Each structure stands twice: as structure tokens, then as C-alpha cells.
Amino acid sequence: MSTKVGERALPTGRARRPSASEPESQNKRGMRAGTRQQGIATPWLFLAPYLLLFGSFVILPAVLGVWISLHSWDYTLPNKPFVGLDNYVALFSPGSTVSGPFWGSMRATGIFTVLSVPLLLIVPLAVALLMSKKFPGRDFLRAIYFAPYVLGVAVISVLWRYLLDNNIGLVNHYLGLLGLPDDTAWTTTTPAAWVALVGVTVWWTLGFNAVIYLAGLQDIPIELYEAARVDGAGPWLQFLHVTIPGLRPILSFITIITLLASANMFGQSYLMTQGGPGRETRTAIYQIADTGLRNFQMGSAAAMSYVLTIFLMAISAFVFYIFREKQPKKLEREVRS
Amino acid sequence: MSNFTKTKTTTTTTTTTVRAGARARRGSGSITRVVVLGAIAIAFISPIIFMIVTSLKTRADATAIPPSWIPNPISLQAFASILAPGTATPVLQWFANSMVAAALNATLVVITASLAAYPLARMQFRGKNFVFVIIVATLLVPPVILVIPNYLIVSELGWLNSLVAIIIPTAASAFGVFFMRQFFVGLPIELEEAARLDGANRFVIFMQVVLPLAKPALATLALLAFLGNWNDFLWPVYVLFSPEVQTLPAGLSTLQSANAVRYDLLMAGAVVASVPVLALFIFLQRFIIEGVSRSGVKG
Numbered sequence: 320m321s322t323k324v325g326e327r328a329l330p331t332g333r334a335r336r337p338s339a340s341e342p343e344s345q346n347k348r349g350m351r352a353g354t355r356q357q358g359i360a361t362p363w364l365f366l367a368p369y370l371l372l373f374g375s376f377v378i379l380p381a382v383l384g385v386w387i388s389l390h391s392w393d394y395t396l397p398n399k400p401f402v403g404l405d406n407y408v409a410l411f412s413p414g415s416t417v418s419g420p421f422w423g424s425m426r427a428t429g430i431f432t433v434l435s436v437p438l439l440l441i442v443p444l445a446v447a448l449l450m451s452k453k454f455p456g457r458d459f460l461r462a463i464y465f466a467p468y469v470l471g472v473a474v475i476s477v478l479w480r481y482l483l484d485n486n487i488g489l490v491n492h493y494l495g496l497l498g499l500p501d502d503t504a505w506t507t508t509t510p511a512a513w514v515a516l517v518g519v520t521v522w523w524t525l526g527f528n529a530v531i532y533l534a535g536l537q538d539i540p541i542e543l544y545e546a547a548r549v550d551g552a553g554p555w556l557q558f559l560h561v562t563i564p565g566l567r568p569i570l571s572f573i574t575i576i577t578l579l580a581s582a583n584m585f586g587q588s589y590l591m592t593q594g595g596p597g598r599e600t601r602t603a604i605y606q607i608a609d610t611g612l613r614n615f616q617m618g619s620a621a622a623m624s625y626v627l628t629i630f631l632m633a634i635s636a637f638v639f640y641i642f643r644e645k646q647p648k649k650l651e652r653e654v655r656s
Numbered sequence: 657m658s659n660f661t662k663t664k665t666t667t668t669t670t671t672t673t674v675r676a677g678a679r680a681r682r683g684s685g686s687i688t689r690v691v692v693l694g695a696i697a698i699a700f701i702s703p704i705i706f707m708i709v710t711s712l713k714t715r716a717d718a719t720a721i722p723p724s725w726i727p728n729p730i731s732l733q734a735f736a737s738i739l740a741p742g743t744a745t746p747v748l749q750w751f752a753n754s755m756v757a758a759a760l761n762a763t764l765v766v767i768t769a770s771l772a773a774y775p776l777a778r779m780q781f782r783g784k785n786f787v788f789v790i791i792v793a794t795l796l797v798p799p800v801i802l803v804i805p806n807y808l809i810v811s812e813l814g815w816l817n818s819l820v821a822i823i824i825p826t827a828a829s830a831f832g833v834f835f836m837r838q839f840f841v842g843l844p845i846e847l848e849e850a851a852r853l854d855g856a857n858r859f860v861i862f863m864q865v866v867l868p869l870a871k872p873a874l875a876t877l878a879l880l881a882f883l884g885n886w887n888d889f890l891w892p893v894y895v896l897f898s899p900e901v902q903t904l905p906a907g908l909s910t911l912q913s914a915n916a917v918r919y920d921l922l923m924a925g926a927v928v929a930s931v932p933v934l935a936l937f938i939f940l941q942r943f944i945i946e947g948v949s950r951s952g953v954k955g
Contacts (some may be wrong), residue, residue, distance in 0.1 A: 361858050362775035366787065369772035372764075373827035377794055380805035387805060449693055454686045456694070457830075462941045466704065469944070470888025473905030474926045477912055478707045481919045487719045489706060522699040522700070527948060534949030579798060586889040590909060604800055604890070611804040612894040624801045631798050653948045 361379030384621045392618035399618075417610075417619050423473045423598055425607035426625070427588075431582040431602060439577045440570075445524050447532035448562070461533070465526035472523070472586030479519045480506060480591045506592045509599050516587050516600060524580070526572055536562070551649035571642035575635050582631055603627050679686055707930070711735065712921040718920035734924035738911070745914055747928055750907035754886055754933070757903055760823045762881040766874055769832030774862050776833070777840035778848070787838075794830045803891070805909055810895060821895045826885060832877050835950070837872040840866065876947035879940055886933055904929040937949065 388406050392399045409415045410422075446464060452458055467475060481507035482489045495501030505515040543561045554559065565569075585604040587593055592603030607627070611620025682742055705725075711734055712727040731776075738747045752796060775781065776788050807816075815821040843866065849859050851861045867874070892906040904925075911925045937944060 351861070357781075359781070362779045362781040363859075365775045365862070366772045369768040370787075372768060372824070373791065373794075373830070374865060376806055376825040376828045377802065378790075379807060380802045381794075381797065383808065384801050387808070394811075414660065428855055446693075449689055452689075454690055456690060458692050461935075461945065463701050464939065465941070465945055465948075466701060469854070469883055469887075470704070470930050471883075471905055471933070472889050473887070473908045474929050477908050477922050477926050480827060482706065482910075482921060483945050484917075484919075487721055487919075489896045491722070492723055519826070522703070530945050532832075535791060537926065540939070570727070575796075581795075583800060584692070584800060586749060586905075589893070591888075598816040607800060608890060608894060609742045612807055615807070617804050621801075621804045624798075624804060627945050628801050629797050632796075635796060637669055644726060 370636070379434065387617050388621035388625060390618045391450075392616075392621070394615035394617055402618070406618045406634070407626070409619065410622055410626060417616075417623075420601075420606060421597065421623055421626075424601050424603045424626050425630075427598075427600055428582055428584065428627075430513060431516060431520075431523075431600075432578065434513060435581045435584075436577050438517065438521050439524060439528055439581070440574060442521060443528035443534050443573075447536055447603040448558075450529070450533060451536045461524075461530065464529055468522045470523075470526045471501075472641040475519065475523050475592065476587050476590035477571065479515070483515050483591070486634075492571050507596055509596060512592050512596070513599050514593065516584075520581070520584070520587060524577075530579065531569060531573055532566070535566050539565035567642060571638060574638050574642070578634060578638065579631060582627075582634075671738075673748045707923050707926055710919060711927040713920050715918065715920050718923070719917070729857065733875045734920040735928075736807070738921050738924050738928070740929075742897060745907065745911050745925075746899060746926055747904075747907065750902050750904045751928055753901060754903040754905075754929075757819050757822050757880045758885040761827055761885040762878045764823065764827035765829045765832045767879040768827060769829050770867070770870065770874060771838045772833050773836035773840055774866065775867070776851075777837045779858075791833050795834065803894075807895065817894055817897050817901055819896075819901060819903075820884070822888065822892050826888065826891065829881065832881065835877055835947075836873060838950075839870060843869055872943065876943045876950075877939070879936060879944050880947050882936070883933055883944070 332484045335535060381477055389401060389403060390399045391402045391405070405421065409417050412418055470478075483491075485502060485504045485507075488505070490505065491501045491503060494503070503511050505511050543565065544557055547557045547561050581602055584602050585608065588600050588602050588605055593598045594605055603623070604627075607620050607623045610623065664938050671813045706723075709725055709727055712730050714729070714731045717728060717731075720907075736743065736809070737743075770790075772805070772841070776784060806912070810821045810825060815824075819827055847865050847869070851865050872936055886903075888903075888907060889909075892903045893909060896902045896906055899907070902910065908922075908925050908929060913923060915921050
């Protein structure tokens, strides 16, 4: 098959190569055939640099990871014996040395995700709705809400560990002024540490989601709102029947990226709570990175990463499924009529 | 839904009054809106202000109770001590490392992603859909499965504990390809066709016709890549272990473990790590924000 493709492409290639220097007539012949076509190698030459990187650092590792997970792969030892599915079996055997810490970290990731995702879906939507109409200073406000996001996880974590310091931190100081308990150990006790991790993350990434919502809101045709208003729908009904259905694709996108981001939480826990108290806020990513890259138990860590991945993909598929219902069209029609 | 149909029939008579009311409400509503949003915005930005304030305090002032919003005296001690050469936490070196890494990484991303995106947007060839689907599919694959094997690959290449490890592997940006392809698809094709009739080859068209039109998108992608690399945390923490090769985020972690409660120093380090990205954001925020919002609309 490939020879056929090559033969077909050759004449075009021949006509194209001299096109820069040779007579016009030949040039045009090449053009007519070539508005949609080019030498067979051309697209691949464009793609080559990227595919080299993509193959080496995305595709190869994705496959190599499976291979590693099937071995007792200690980076520091010369022998890496094949162990089949032992690494996976160990993760699912209660009482094995790896299963306790791993599922503990999965639990931490689960707690963080369940607490942070709803907030990161609702609060930015509220902000975006408040900002959806033009008013003086809107772009400035939008920039302020977005600003924490450009700082990166290391900066915001170091900053908030200071603000949440239980003796000299700003947060406890102001809580005290309000007559509330002023000695909460935000980074060393639970549940306070969860409040801190979730709160800081919401502060950090709220603007990111709000900006995406805002773009989505601006894509909803104004006529739909006008039609709804003419039909007597108040703000709440407009929100339910125009805004929400209009945002459906954006909602599914934001839900998925927020879920994945929360489930990949690492830096906040690493820098603010050091995974503590005990291992309570040590997330799955933290556990995987530490097992594989600190203790060099790479086989086990790779197995953990695939288990986590399967969880995340199942959840993503579920989210896609939820948002794929066909209700919005019905609603839209109703609003239009 | 049923509520809605009900209101539809009952409110036709009151529409005029509702409208007049709505106009009046909109006036005062927008003032309330600005005040509420403004107040939240001040609270929102205050942690960043306090970070800068604290970096200008003396050691004693930084831990004084009650905490003050004005450094007394204003002191550059913290900066002087973290930027001094020959410490175990060479912040200046980290700054240089971060700059070099982020700039080279962003350059690589822009070059490889725009080159790859062009045929995916404009050429017909066998395997095109396959390549595009594979690239886009990896956007949904959690990056965690790549960390362990990439560590081995990087180690095999001899890049461990070297800046190359954070410049090259992360340059395989699926998002970049997707983003540039969407942009190229949206460009009018006429100019390219005209150039083809003039006999220009694909590469010349790409360089001289397409790229000049794509400047805003290229700038956006370069900025997002720069920010992403500048702020990347997990990967540098594990692949760069000597202080002199670390980047600022990994370095901040080292600084924190070396000076647990020297908040003046930690905040000064955080400010050093923030200045370039905040400056980029202040001057080029339109590109950044539009880049982010476009990723959502087209995702």
C-alpha cells in the first residue's frame, strides 16, 4: 500500500521541487494538482520535531510505565526482576506494606477533590455572572481575580503557610479580632488543614475558571435572554433556562479540568502541610512521587499511577456522560417559543 | 420548567412595568455590583500585597504581633541576605535558571507546536486524523503516569540534575498543537492560496504568510508556556537535586526547609519568584486571559 502512495506522490513532488526556479508553465501544472496536495513527506517534515518530543516524552513513557509496573523495579538495584502483576496485587492486598499508605493517600486526594471541586465550579460561576455585563473597571477586576493564578503553586503555598501560621499569621490574627478562636493550627491539624488546603486552592484558581466561564457566557446569544425576558422570565428563570443550558459544553470542560487538577494536587500539600498531620493530607500524587522518586520503588509507584489514572478516567467518562444528556435543546426551544 | 411556562402566560400584562423597573434597577445594580466586586477584589489581592510588605520588613518586624501592613522600618535586609552570593540557597542562581529554562522551553513549544499544527490544519494526508486524535487524547491523560518513566528516560539521557531535564521533556505540548491548530483553521485561506499560485512552497508560505498572521496566538502560547514552566513544581523538585541547578519553585521549597520561620526571607524569595510573572501578567494580561478563555471555548 505504501508504495502506491509513494508513486502517486512522486510526480507532485517532482513538480513542486523546481517550482521556485523553473518556467511558469510547469509551475501552474503543479499548482492545479496541488491546491489540496503536497509532497508526501511535507506534512511529516512539519510534524517531525514535535513528534520526536511527543514520542520520546509522552508516548514512550506511557508505554514504558506499564513495563516498569510489571517489574520489581528499584532504581538503585542492578536487577529488576519481572514480577507480573505483583505490584498491583500488593496494592489491593490489605495489610501489605504498600496498600495502607497508598489507599490513605487516595483517600486524601478524594477528600480534597470532593471538597474543592464543587466550590471551584460554583464560586467562579458566581463571579463570572457578576462580571458578565459591561461596567467601568471590569477588565481590571477580572485581572485581579486572575492574578493569584499566575503566581504558581510554590509561591502561593509558601505565602499561605505564613498567613496561616498559628502564632503570628494574619488569618488567626483577624479571626481573633472578630472574636473567633485565634489559635487554630491550620497546617498541622485536621480538619483545619483541609479547610486551609481547599480555601487556598479556591483562592488560587478561582480566576482561571471564572475567565473560562466568562468567555462561555459571552457566547450565549443575547437574543435568547431577550426572548426569555419578553416571555416574562426573571433573572433566576433566565439563569436556569438560558444560562445553564448555554454553558453546558463549558460546564463539562470546566468540571473535567477542575477534577483532574484537584486529583493531581501536590504542591499545596507538599509545602503547606508536608502531608501532615501524620500522613493525613498526603495526596496520591505525593505518595506516588515519593515512592518512585525518593524511595526509588518505581515498579510499585508506576502501578499506583495506573490505578489512580483508571479512577480518573472513569470519573471523566462519567462526567462526559452526565453532560451529554439531550435536555438543553428542548429547553432552548421552549424559551424561543 | 413548568414554572417557566406558567409565568409566561401570567406576566404578559405586566411586562411594561417590569421593564421600566428593570431599567431603574440596572442603574443602581451596577453601582452595587462594582462596590461588591471591588471589595472582594481588594480582599482577594491582599495576600499578595502582604507578601510584598513582609519582604520589606526586618526579621523582628516580620514576626511582630499584631502584624502590620506597613514595614517599620522599610528594609531591604531580607533581599540582601537571600540574594547574597555563596549561600546554600543561591536565589539569584535560581532566578537565572528559571529564566533560561522558561525562555527556552517556551521557544521550543512555540516552534514545535506551530510547525506541527500547520499540516494538521491545512494539509490532507494519510494518518492525519490518527495523529491529531492521539495528540488530543493525551490532553486527558493524567500527567502522573508519565512522571516515573520520564525520570528513567531523563536519567538514561544523562539529564538528571540538569536544566535540560526541565526544558526539553515538557516541551511536548499537546495543548500547544491543539491551540495553534484551532487558530490556523480560523485563518482565511485566500492569502495562502495566492502565495501558492505564486509558486511558494509550503514552508515558505508557513514562514512568510501564516506565521505573521499568527503573531497574537504565538505570543499567547509563548506566554502560557513560559508561565507553566516558570511555575512548574513537582518535576523540578524531583529531577533537580543540587541547589545550584534548581529553579525558583523548587528553590523556594529548599529555602522553606532551611528557614522554617524566617518569614522575611521566605516572602522575599516568593517576591523574587513572582516579579517576572506578575510583570508579564500586568503588561500582557490580555494575551494570557484570552488564551485561557479560548482554551475553554474551543475545548
